[in-house]
Amino acid sequence: MCVRFRNLYLTEGIQSYDEAGNFISVPGSCHENCTVDFIMFRPHEREETERVIRCTLKEIMMSVDLDEVTSKYIRGRLEEDLDMDLGEFKPFIDQEMLTILGQMDAATEIFDHVYLGSEWNASNLEELQKNGLV
DSSP states (O other): OOEEETTEEESSOEEEEOTTSOEEEEOGGGTTTSOOTTOBOOHHHHHHHHHHHHHHHHHHHHHSOTTTOOHHHHHHHHHHHHTSOOGGGHHHHHHHHHHHHHHHSOOEEEETTEEEOOHHHHHOHHHHHHTTOO
16 A cells, blocks of 8 residues: 655555654554654655656556657656656656666667667566577
């Protein structure tokens, strides 16, 4: 179960510190009924949000014609799918779009057993096996 709060997605109960610095834990089952405005989030929760963004972004990019859409459209669709403002994640999203785009491009055969591709292509065992290179 994912919980959205202040542009962060959490997959477990909220564990953080209150304003006085005391450790608190709010079980995931009661977060709807609890007041959590005072909670300060730890860095691992941002990483979890980035993981959710990365997975959703990949799904979006695989479902559209990348020759026909803009990065602005993809970001807008991502915000719509996740139902949140992703302004603070813009640099992360831009970098992930480039990474995913590179992973989606297949290597090009130049000669028998000679392919031109990216670092991703060279480290993708499944693609190497499919092309008979390993």
